[in-house]
Amino acid sequence: MALPPAAPAAATSSTPARATTVVATLMAAVFLSLLDSQIVATALPRVTADLGGLMQFAWVTTGYLIAGSAAVPLYGKLGDLFGRKRIFLISILIFLAGSAACGLAQTMTQLIAFRIVQGIGSGGLFISVLAIIGELFTPQQGARYYGWFSLTFGAASLVGPTLGGLLTDLAGWRSIFLVNLPLGALITAVIATRLHLPVQRKKAHIDYLGVVLLTAAVVAVNLLTALGGTTYAWTSPVTIGLAAATVLLLTLFIRAQRRALDPIIPLRLFGDRTFAIVVALGFIAGFLGLGIVNYLVLWLQDALSLGVQTSGYLLTTMMLGVVLSSYLSTKLIARTGSYRRYPAASMALFALTATLCALTDAGPALAAVFLLLYGIAGGLNSQALSLAARNTATRDDIGAVQGTATMARQMGTALGTTFFAAVLTSKLPAQPSPAAYADALHLIFLVMIPIALIGLALSLLLKDTKLS
Template structure:
């Protein structure tokens, strides 16, 4: 959970320091890429690290991902230009995506789905702690010791994680001979980067009929097609296509994409809506977002408690999608005359919908996997969910 906290905290803490970063390094026209590079790196790394854990052992790959994250944090703090910071954030994002998916796979290997539900509940609490502490901690560190310490703060926590996990975690030895799908990894990374750039730029930075948009669309289709073909022939594919022969896994992946699209993706626009449509001030908007994040955490935590006691998770995604639909209809009717009380209710409903599926879908995906495929299953489900979020929330500035 300390490693998960690092991954989640970093996405929150850096945003607060960005104005000071721009003031020091310049590059106002590229500052959005500080976040974008981190998100793209994490998206591309998740399925790759998940599969590497299946092949080489989850402890070894987890330690490697934490090391990459800490190395990325260190060089981010040393960056002298905006371009350097963007490149180093991509490295840090790769480590973040790896350690996050490795923790999910580790829990999947150590515990049954029902028993693991209790530990997935800690994900919810960790997410809430990072979301609430990140902005405040980022501001404090930036004011007291400078923006570079929003990256350096990861180093002592990460060092403790490395020492404790390397000395105390015991897992069965891997007996399978590893065969790395290099072609699949390269094609997957190319496809993810192209899709993220396409969804972030089309209609904003570049017109729908611009050469850049057409080129990215064609490149995305080509990369995805070649990736699928490569997975059919690879001895140990990054994303085994046989996984989609399980109907539950396919449904989980599709629901994860929709949940990412209408949950975290739309949440990014709420502050703008609060202030421009409802006319709320910055402080009130912050309170509403905090309330919503608390509802996400509480709903997710409560769902894992129920799953741990009953062993059943199938109704939580259904209820989540129903609440998403109701929340969308309510927001559709909202306007400048909507009172603060009703707005708060709508926001809490949206947060509850997001929280009910976050851990339930992960547990459902785990339940479809053999031990040899836990990493690939969790990596694929996480990747598709992040792609859904990225389609509506990716910053557009090149």
């Protein structure tokens, strides 16, 4: 049975201009969050030269991403319980505190610890913005603003590496963190004074056991994907232990959610067929989308023997496909109120692109076409699934719904990365040649096809429900 969609909050923004200002400021917060996952990579050589810790430097990025992933569902539920504006402001203050501490770090260990703090704030920013837009507007009204996420993501991806290098050269690596402080202070001031949402007054029962179990499960999954097949072999006790811990923690979490008075992820949400399908599709979209990106780089450079610069141009083509298809699809959804066709088109394009990559000897021109199609496939599902999830939520469940859907996509990305790494290493000899890489990547593309077709079948089960 479908849940009744939420009406927009009565005391939101009194004028279109005020609403636009608020949403633009929220997107600036998302931009800061996304930028910090991109901007640091360029500065890492300078960081390690200054602080040392060469063997730890990967955790400067990994710690940030893991902390953000673990924080998402918790912040979504806290926003439902205590008010989304309050949780957003807490998130950005944590993010800014982490940024300031990173800029003052004296050792690599300190920097990694402060990046984890920053990541905890970042996860709260992202999910809070999704939930605030969900409360400010009806699903169909909100569709036009969801498209801004695509533009923000594209801008952060394109600007991040260049800006990181520029700031590092001009003002030192610490500036890439400290620059967040004045921008974050401005965002905080605007949201504190111009965003008006109804105050939550209901009695809250925080599911502490659920928080601990879910956080531990998300951390275990991310550690498994970060360490498995690289730092530790797939058959090592550490990797097997992380996999077993993940399964055990998720099982215990589900049991805890059945008993909790106010669970982090209410299992009753899955009684709505649309929501259950959206969560499954989000997992598959993450699995096939971001989970395969590293192997597309290998395909370009090792299988097609293209240079680093050419590969970079082609991956930029893919990114443009993601941004444009996501933005345009949300515009069309806002106009028609219908989202059903876009996830289906996305999965069909994933299957088509995987087939073309597996069966065709591509040169640079064909590779550009394939990657553009792949990017379009990724963009068609990104905001459409968020809108479909939002359409199933009552006002009290917006955060939990968006948090669960976002976490499913992140879990799909993490497990996709691990799965495709296992497929790749299973085909590679001890000293792989370009031909060996080509054979292994050929198998990866073939494996993608049935997964995409499962996603297509699921997407066809979505009801043709109009956004409210």
